[in-house]
Amino acid sequence: xxxxxxxxxxxxxxxxxxxxxxxxxxxxxxxxxxxxxxxxxxxxxxxxxxxxxxxxxxxxxxxxxxxxxxxxxxxxxxxxxxxxxxxxxxxxxxxxxxxxxxxxxxxxxxxxxxxxxxxxxxxxxxxxxxxxxxxxxxxxxxxxxxxxxxxxxxxxxxxxxxxxxxxxxxxxxxxxxxxxxxxxxxxxxxxxxxxxxxxxxxxxxxxxxxxxxxxxxxxxxxxxxxxxxxxx
Amino acid sequence: xxxxxxxxxxxxxxxxxxxxxxxxxxxxxxxxxxxxxxxxxxxxxxxxxxxxxxxxxxxxxxxxxxxxxxxxxxxxxxxxxxxxxxxxxxxxxxxxxxxxxxxxxxxxxxxxxxxxxxxxxxxxxxxxxxxxxxxxxxxxxxxxxxxxxxxxxxxxxxxxxxxxxxxxxxxxxxxxxxxxxxxxxxxxxxxxxxxxxxxxxxxxxxxxxxxxxxxxxxxxxxxxxxxxxxxxxxxxxxxxxxxxxxxxxxxxxxxxxxxxxxxxxxxxxxxxxxxxxxxxxxxxxxxxxxxxxxxxxxxxxxxxxxxxxxxxxxxxxxxxxxxxxxxxxxxxxxxxxxxxxxxxxxxxxxxxxxxxxxxxxxxxxxxxxxxxxxxxxxxxxxxxxxxxxxxxxxxxxxxxxxxxxxxxxxxxxxxxxxxxxxxxxxxxxxxxxxxxxxxxxxxxxxxxxxxxxxxxxxxxxxxxxxxxxxxxxxxxxxxxxxxxxxxxxxxxxxxxxxxxxxxxxxxxxxxxxxxxxxxxxxxxxxxxxxxxxxxxxxxxxxxxxxxxxxxxxxxxxxxxxxxxxxxxxxxxxxxxxxxxxxxxxxxxxxxxxxxxxxxxxxxxxxxxxxxxxxxxxxxxxxxxxxxxxxxxxxxxxxxxxxxxxxxxxxxxxxxxxxxxxxxxxxxxxxxxxxxxxxxxxxxxxxxxxxxxxxx
Numbered sequence: 025x026x027x028x029x030x031x032x033x034x035x036x037x038x039x040x041x042x043x044x045x046x047x048x049x050x051x052x053x054x055x056x057x058x059x060x061x062x063x064x065x066x067x068x069x070x071x072x073x074x075x076x077x078x079x080x081x082x083x084x085x086x087x088x089x090x091x092x093x094x095x096x097x098x099x100x101x102x103x104x105x106x107x108x109x110x111x112x113x114x115x116x117x118x119x120x121x122x123x124x125x126x127x128x129x130x131x132x133x134x135x136x137x138x139x140x141x142x143x144x145x146x147x148x149x150x151x152x153x154x155x156x157x158x159x160x161x162x163x164x165x166x167x168x169x170x171x172x173x174x175x176x177x178x179x180x181x182x183x184x185x186x187x188x189x190x191x192x193x194x195x196x197x198x199x200x201x202x203x204x205x206x207x208x209x210x211x212x213x214x215x216x217x218x219x220x221x222x223x224x225x226x227x228x229x230x231x232x233x234x235x236x237x238x239x240x241x242x243x244x245x246x247x248x249x250x251x252x253x254x255x256x
Numbered sequence: 257x258x259x260x261x262x263x264x265x266x267x268x269x270x271x272x273x274x275x276x277x278x279x280x281x282x283x284x285x286x287x288x289x290x291x292x293x294x295x296x297x298x299x300x301x302x303x304x305x306x307x308x309x310x311x312x313x314x315x316x317x318x319x320x321x322x323x324x325x326x327x328x329x330x331x332x333x334x335x336x337x338x339x340x341x342x343x344x345x346x347x348x349x350x351x352x353x354x355x356x357x358x359x360x361x362x363x364x365x366x367x368x369x370x371x372x373x374x375x376x377x378x379x380x381x382x383x384x385x386x387x388x389x390x391x392x393x394x395x396x397x398x399x400x401x402x403x404x405x406x407x408x409x410x411x412x413x414x415x416x417x418x419x420x421x422x423x424x425x426x427x428x429x430x431x432x433x434x435x436x437x438x439x440x441x442x443x444x445x446x447x448x449x450x451x452x453x454x455x456x457x458x459x460x461x462x463x464x465x466x467x468x469x470x471x472x473x474x475x476x477x478x479x480x481x482x483x484x485x486x487x488x489x490x491x492x493x494x495x496x497x498x499x500x501x502x503x504x505x506x507x508x509x510x511x512x513x514x515x516x517x518x519x520x521x522x523x524x525x526x527x528x529x530x531x532x533x534x535x536x537x538x539x540x541x542x543x544x545x546x547x548x549x550x551x552x553x554x555x556x557x558x559x560x561x562x563x564x565x566x567x568x569x570x571x572x573x574x575x576x577x578x579x580x581x582x583x584x585x586x587x588x589x590x591x592x593x594x595x596x597x598x599x600x601x602x603x604x605x606x607x608x609x610x611x612x613x614x615x616x617x618x619x620x621x622x623x624x625x626x627x628x629x630x631x632x633x634x635x636x637x638x639x640x641x642x643x644x645x646x647x648x649x650x651x652x653x654x655x656x657x658x659x660x661x662x663x664x665x666x667x668x669x670x671x672x673x674x675x676x677x678x679x680x681x682x683x684x685x686x687x688x689x690x691x692x693x694x695x696x697x698x699x700x701x702x703x704x705x706x707x708x709x710x711x712x713x714x715x716x717x718x719x720x721x722x723x724x725x726x727x728x729x730x731x732x733x734x735x736x737x738x739x740x741x742x743x744x745x746x747x748x749x750x751x752x753x754x755x756x757x758x759x760x761x762x763x764x765x766x767x768x769x770x771x772x773x774x775x776x777x778x779x780x781x782x783x784x785x786x787x788x789x790x791x792x793x794x795x796x797x798x799x800x801x802x803x804x805x806x807x808x809x810x811x812x813x814x815x816x817x818x819x820x821x822x823x824x825x826x827x828x829x830x831x832x833x834x835x836x837x838x839x840x841x842x843x844x845x846x847x848x849x850x851x852x853x854x855x856x857x858x859x860x861x862x863x864x865x866x867x868x869x870x871x872x873x874x875x876x877x878x879x880x881x882x883x884x885x886x887x888x889x890x891x892x893x894x895x896x897x898x899x900x901x902x903x904x905x906x907x908x909x910x911x912x913x914x915x916x917x918x919x920x921x922x923x924x925x926x927x928x929x930x931x932x933x934x935x936x937x938x939x940x941x942x943x944x945x946x947x948x949x950x951x
Contacts, residue, residue: 085410086410087410087411087886088883088884088885088886088895089374089411089413090410090413091884092883092884119881119883120881123882123883123884123885124883124884124885124886125884125885125886125887126884126885126886126887127886127887128406128407128410128411128886128887128888129403129406129407129410129888129889131887131888131889132887136865136887139868139869140868140885140887142869143868143869143872143873144872144882146869147869147870147872147873147876148872148873148875148876148882149876150882
C-alpha cells in the first residue's frame with residue numbers, strides 16, 4: 025500500500041508537524057458542487073482503512089447502497105491505476121473496517137449520531153478511528169453543532185473529516201483566508217482544504233494546518249478520474 | 257393483430273410483504289369486471305382475496321405462488337401476475353419478472369421503501385423491467401407519500417415523479433389530483449367504482465401547480481417537443497404522456513401514483529397509468545439462443561406469423577392435471593397444434609388452451625406473441641422453451657439460486673410415504689429452487705430450499721394437498737469445502753488383473769480458482785497425454801468436487817491445471833484416465849489445505865430507531881457483520897451479513913427484542929470460511945456420525 029500512501033490526497037499533510045489531522049481533531053474539505061468532495065473524502069477513508077483503521081462514513085444525503093457503490097467505483101479505479109495486488113483481501117478489509125451511517129430526509133441529529141456510535145462500539149464492537157461526515161449543511165449548522173462534533177471526536181479519539189459546499193456567487197473570506205462557508209467556524213477545524221477545478225486536474229489547496237503557517241506551495245493537483253495526487 | 261399486441265400489457269405487481277399488493281390486484285379485477293364482488297385478504301367473510309388461490313395463502317394472508325390473471329381496461333388487455341412478497345419465494349418474483357414487460361412497485365405510504373422493496377427493485381432492474389410506483393395505504397395514520405417519493409429517490413435511486421397529489425391524507429384521504437389533466441378525481445359508489453372528475457379544491461391549487469412544474473421538469477428531459485411547449489406555454493396532456501412514457505420505457509423515470517386499494521381509492525387511475533406508461537410486448541427486446549447456431553443470440557419479433565417461441569415459466573398441479581403457464585414471445589399457438597420442447601425435442605399436441613384468472617380458467621382457441629396463457633397436460637419443467645419445430649431456440653435461462661437450507665423429512669406412515677414421494681416430484685418440477693434427494697448413507701429424504709419458511713410451506717403443502725403427514729428434522733446448513741492453497745499431484749493409475757490393463761499417469765497442480773467455479777486448464781505439451789483422454793480427465797476431476805475429502809461437502813472453486821502425464825498404447829483408456837484424475841485429486845486435496853465454507857446471508861432488519869442497539873447486539877451475537885445503518889424518520893434499516901447457521905429462529909428473537917416492531921428479510925450473499933472453532937465442531941459431528949454409521 026506504499027504507492028497509495030504516496031499518492032493519497034492526504035500526502036499534502038506529509039509536511040505537517042502533526043503528519044495528519046490527528047485524533048480528536050476536525051478537518052474539512054471546501055468545494056463547489058460537483059468538484060469531488062465525496063470522492064476525496066472516500067480517498068481519505070481508504071487512507072485510514074489501508075492502515076488498518078476503522079472508519080464510520082456518515083452521510084446526510086445518500087443511502088448506504090449509493091455510498092457503498094461510490095466506494096466500489098473508487099476502489100476499482102485505484103486497483104486499475106495503482107495495479108494493486110491482493111484485491112480480494114483489500115476489498116474484504118474495506119468491508120470489515122467501514123461502517124456506513126445514513127440519515128435520510130433530514131433525520132440527522134447529533135444525539136442520534138452519538139447514540140449510533142455508542143451502539144456500534146458497545147453492541148457491534150466497532151469503534152471508529154475516523155469519522156467521515158458528508159453532506160452537512162454548513163450554512164445552517166450552528167457553532168454548537170461543531171462544538172458537539174469536537175466533543176464527540178475527542179471522546180472517540182477519532183479524526184473527523186467534513187465536506188463543505190461553497191458557492192461561486194458567495195465570495196466571503198475571513199481575515200485568515202478561510203472562505204465561505206467555513207469563515208465563521210474555522211476555529212473548530214485543525215485542517216482546512218479547498219478543492220478547485222483546474223485545466224490540469226483538481227487543485228487541493230491547504231488553507232489551515234494546525235498552528236503551522238500555510239505556504240503558497242502547500243497544494244497538490246489530483247487526477248480528476250482517480251483523485252490520486254499527480255506526481256510533480 | 258399488430259394493433260392487438262400494441263394494446264397488450266403484461267404486468268407484475270411486486271412489493272414488500274403486507275404493502276397491499278393482493279388487495280390492489282383484487283380491486284383491479286373488480287374494476288375491470290373480472291370479479292363482481294370484493295373479498296379482503298384475511299377478510300371477515302372468510303372467502304379471502306381472489307388471487308390467493310391456495311388454501312394456505314388464504315389462511316396466512318400472504319401470497320405464496322404467482323397467480324396469473326387477465327383483464328381488460330379501456331381497450332387494453334392486461335395480463336397481471338401477482339407475485340409473493342416474502343424473500344423466500346423470490347424465485348416466483350424472478351419468474352414473473354422474466355416474462356413481464358412492466359411492473360407496478362407497490363409501496364406502503366406509512367412504511368415507505370422497506371427491506372423487501374430493495375430486493376424486488378433489484379430484481380426488476382436485473383430484468384430491465386420498466387416500472388410505475390403505487391403508494392398504497394394513503395388512508396393510514398402516519399401516511400406520507402411525499403416521504404416515500406423521497407425514499408424512492410434516495411434509497412432506490414429512482415427518478416421518481418409524482419403524477420398525482422393526495423386530496424387529504426390519513427383519515428381524510430378522499431381522492432387524488434391528476435397533475436397531467438389538473439383535475440381532482442374522486443371515487444364514489446359502494447366500492448369506489450364511479451370515477452368523478454372535478455375542479456381542484458382551492459386550498460390545493462398552489463401545491464398542485466408547484467408539483468405539476470416538477471412533473472414537467474422531469475418529463476421534459478425525455479421530449480424536446482414538451483420542453484419547447486413549456487417555453488411557449490402550450491403544454492398538452494398528450495405531450496406530457498408521451499414524454500413520461502418515453503422516460504418510463506427507458507427506465508429513467510418512475511411515474512408515481514397514489515391511493516388506498518383497501519378504501520377503493522386511486523386504483524382506476526393507476527390502471528390508466530399502466531396502459532399509458534408501461535410498454536406493450538412490441539416495445540420490449542426479447543432474446544433467444546439459437547441452438548442450431550452455437551447458441552447465437554436472436555432477437556425475437558412479436559409477429560404472430562413467425563415460428564413459435566414460448567417459455568414455460570410456471571407449473572402448477574391442479575385436480576385436472578399439470579397446468580403449464582406459458583409466455584408466447586414470437587409466433588402463435590392454436591389448439592391442436594404440435595409443439596416441441598427444445599430441451600428434449602419431445603413433440604406435444606396442444607390439447608386444452610386456457611387463459612387464467614387466479615384459480616379459474618377460460619378456454620381459448622389460440623394465443624399469439626405477447627400473450628400469457630396456460631396449457632393442460634404438458635409434461636415439462638419450469639424454464640423449458642417450446643417452438644413449433646421450425647426453429648430450435650431456447651430462451652435465455654432464468655437465474656436460479658442454489659438452495660441454502662436443508663431439512664430431513666420422514667413420512668409418518670407408509671401411506672404418507674407414497675404420497676410424499678408424489679408431492680416431492682411435483683414440487684421439484686414446479687420450483688427450481690426446491691430440491692429433494694435421498695441421502696445414500698442415512699437413507700433419509702432431504703429437502704432443500706431458500707429458507708426456513710420456504711421449506712415450511714412445502715411441508716404444509718404435502719400435508720394439505722397430498723395428505724402426506726411428515727416429521728421434520730432440524731434445518732441443516734448447506735456447507736461447502738474449498739482449497740486454500742496450491743498443491744501438486746503426480747499420480748499413476750495402474751491396474752493389471754487379467755484381461756486388458758488400465759494405465760494412465762497425470763501430473764499438475766490444483767489451486768483456488770478466482771471465479772469460484774470449477775476450472776480446468778490443459779497445459780500438456782508434446783502429446784504426453786493424447787487429446788482424446790483430456791475430457792475424461794476433466795470429468796474425473798470435476799466428479800471429485802461433488803464430495804470433498806474433508807467432510808464430504810461439495811467443493812467450490814477449484815482450478816486444476818494438468819501439465820504432464822503418460823499413456824500406454826494398449827492399456828490406456830478414458831476410464832483409466834478418469835480413475836487417474838480421481839487418484840490425483842485425492843493425492844493433492846488434503847495438501848491444498850481444504851477449509852469449510854458456510855452460506856452467509858445478506859440480512860436487512862427494519863426497526864424503530866430506538867431498537868437499533870438491540871438489533872445490532874443480536875446481529876453481533878450471531879457472528880454477523882454490520883455493514884450499514886440508515887435512519888429515516890423514526891425507522892432504521894440495518895444491513896448486515898450473517899452466517900445462515902446463526903439465523904434459525906431469528907424471527908422469534910427479533911420479535912422479543914423489539915416488542916414485535918421489527919421485521920427482517922434475508923437472501924443468500926456468498927460463501928465464507930467458517931471460524932476454526934466451528935470447523936472443529938463440524939469435524940467432530942462428522943466423525944461421530946461416521947462412527948454411528950450415519951451421516
